[in-house]
Amino acid sequence: MIPVNEIDNTVVVPETALLSQTEVKINKGTGMQETLKKYFLFIVQDDKAKIKEVTVGLISNSRAQITSGINFNDKVIIVGNNIVRDDQKVQIID
Numbered sequence: 001m002i003p004v005n006e007i008d009n010t011v012v013v014p015e016t017a018l019l020s021q022t023e024v025k026i027n028k029g030t031g032m033q034e035t036l037k038k039y040f041l042f043i044v045q046d047d048k049a050k051i052k053e054v055t056v057g058l059i060s061n062s063r064a065q066i067t068s069g070i071n072f073n074d075k076v077i078i079v080g081n082n083i084v085r086d087d088q089k090v091q092i093i094d
Contacts, residue, residue: 007057007058007065010057010065010066010067011065011066011070011071011072012063012064012065012066013041013063013064013066013076013078014062014063014064014078015059015062015063015064016062016078016081017041017042017064017076017077017078017081018039018040018041018054018056018064019039019040019041019042019081019082020037020038020039020040021037021038021039021040022035022036022037022038023035023036023037023038038053039053039054039055039056040052040053040054041054041066041069041070041076041077041081042076042077042081042084042086043070043074043075043076043077044075044076044077044090044092045074047089047090047091048087048088048089048090049077049084049085049086049087049088049090050086050087051086052069052070052074053069054066054067054068054069054070055067055068055069075092077090
C-alpha cells in the first residue's frame, strides 16, 4: 500500500491551462544567478480574458493544484490560452 494525501476544497486545473515564465536574477550578495518560475493563467471576467498570477501546489496526472491567485468560481480558459491577450474580449463555448 502506498500512503496518499487527500486535499479537500482545492482548485484544480488542467496543467495545460498554466503558462509559465522563468525569471533569472543576480543575487547582489553572492553574484550568483537565481531562477524563479512563475505561473499564470487566464480567467474570464466580464467577457474579457484576465491574466492572473497563481501559486501552484501539487501537479499530478496532468492536473495542477492552485493554492492562490484565483477563486473557486473563476472560469479558467483552458483552450486557446496561449493565444489570448489580457483584456481581450472572449466568448465561452461549451
